[in-house]
Amino acid sequence: MELSERKEKILRAIVDDYIMSAEPVGSAYILENHELGVSSATVRNEMAALEEAGYLEKPHTSSGRVPSVLGYRTYVNSLMKEYSLTLNEMAHIRNALAHQYMEFDKALSSISEIVSFLTNYTAVFTTPVSSKYNIRQIKLISVDPQSFVMIVVLNEGVVKNRTMRVKKPYEAEVLDKLSNYLNNKFAGINLNALTDDILDEEKALVPVESYILDMIFDFISELAKDTEDYNIVCSGTTNIFNHPEFNDINKTKDFLNFVRSGNSGEIKEILKKASSNAEPSVIMGDDNPLLKEHGLSMVVSDYSLGNDLKGKMAIVGPTRMDYAKVISTLNYMSQHIKGLIGETDENTDK
Amino acid sequence: MELSERKEKILRAIVDDYIMSAEPVGSAYILENHELGVSSATVRNEMAALEEAGYLEKPHTSSGRVPSVLGYRTYVNSLMKEYSLTLNEMAHIRNALAHQYMEFDKALSSISEIVSFLTNYTAVFTTPVSSKYNIRQIKLISVDPQSFVMIVVLNEGVVKNRTMRVKKPYEAEVLDKLSNYLNNKFAGINLNALTDDILDEEKALVPVESYILDMIFDFISELAKDTEDYNIVCSGTTNIFNHPEFNDINKTKDFLNFVRSGNSGEIKEILKKASSNAEPSVIMGDDNPLLKEHGLSMVVSDYSLGNDLKGKMAIVGPTRMDYAKVISTLNYMSQHIKGLIGETDENTDK
């Protein structure tokens, strides 16, 4: 159904107001806040029509109107006015990105923190994965006479390590030899190519006690599996307390369990399914049964950094979400995050 | 004030019952659940005396009694019966400790997860720090023609790394040389000894472009600062929904903000101040104004792993906490956590 210009105006006004106030909005309230040049009775008639057409809903007979999912969708797709980040907000984001972090995970959670802070909703990031991880270098380094740490450097500067303990003291040369052997054998190889079969085959050729090889090859094998999958970083969960739809303790409980289920969980599934899109896209209502069940919406966007690392970031919140602001924030973030890895030259003067 | 044996018995009964039920306990209720051999009137008299002496409180005139802080303290110090972990619970802990983790942080949060799961409260761990970190090895590894990753291995198998990008492509030999130089210079040195002054002095001697050296020495310098301080890992925050004192949305909000303030925050301060004690110790009420304000208690215990890494772990919950169970759980954990680092030989057969 095509909406008349006036209907569009009214629908936009209702969604805007409802997003601000969280209260069902009535005809009089609209007139106060928007220049429409008609009376409340006319607005009521139009609202009745919009309800009839499925854009609005009434919590009960004598209350104001609330946008339906269709209403929100129309709003997001064509009615909403773009939100421009303030200079302050942009600065926040750039600062977070310019900072030098001790570990990559820290960086990711800081960034997630910023996004949730700016939007006032909950932010969820996936750790980035590469489609073509390969091993750049392997090194075994002695920690004490009976333990060493195995370090694997992947492309994009990803570093993985694990400490291993052996049953009796080893000679320094033995460790070096093994280190060189592994490095020669595996450097340059794509992780995906390292199936367990190939590893087993390889293992049979090395003249070292088998339990040590088990540890080493287990690590490599897990690495291959681990890097295929991503993890979830989530922050700003307590922001929901700022939104009245979560004044009910059970809703809050529900939300936190949903969102903090993290890696094992439902959020991950939703992100996995979400289509890859550099532009932020909105998932709500019928798009996903889980979100519908919890009365939530998500705005999801891809991000990429370095040469080949890609991940997703999302904002989770009530369906009554400030989509304009959320979308702008994710947009700005995804445009600027690219240089997070390695690009240190810009901020050495700071 | 010395308590008669019967008063002790009654106080213990009240605290036990209250911990279970979260309801003020009345004289009749006690008689039902405990063998006292006296009438409810007698119990009432004793309760009045215990209240007079400050061990009990009444929410209002005609309600049952609730333990006061003094009551809890007496209970914890001398009345409480020790809780024995079930075989199942012990197995949970041992499994978590036996598992091989990709990264140390993951291990810590898994362990924290287990502790919060078993106790049904919120667990807070500090990342472990060593009093004498020293550098075992430094290595620069090429990632692409214009970036490399700097890896620093500390004792106890702690690995830190940062990716660095340079303005123009470098020669492989230059990187190797620099890598060797750094390694020769710093391997074996205690991190605490590396003040900024010393680093600056050293920096002047190296014939490499200064912005690159800045990046490298900044990293080392931050490393020294970073390892002095610890971070906070926290899990099981949603467990509070299982306790009726948090049925009030504001209490819950308050609690989550308190506990998730994490690194910037109050919890960290409390843990810092907590006396070092291998045995779990209880902090509540007047011990700490912050906890008092939020109506919370903590049980804190040290843990140590490897040869020289030490941290603290704590359970945060309502003052009405199952202290016996929490203490036993932390005890068991701190006894078994020691081998988390490196001790892989026990579970290769699994």
Add this chain to the structure above:
DNA sequence: TTTAGCACTCACGGCTTTCGAGTGCTAACA
């Protein structure tokens, strides 16, 4: 010192009442 008995207190849940924001409908008007 203990205990039976009893009057008293007070939070809690359920019920009713009141209030008001907001509606839909009708009839008049442009």
Add this chain to the structure above:
DNA sequence: TGTTAGCACTCGAAAGCCGTGAGTGCTAAA
């Protein structure tokens, strides 16, 4: 035909009002 003033109606939310019952403290007798 579209707009608007007017009005009766609806219904949720807040406030007020018991009745109930768990639990107490006190008194007097054992």
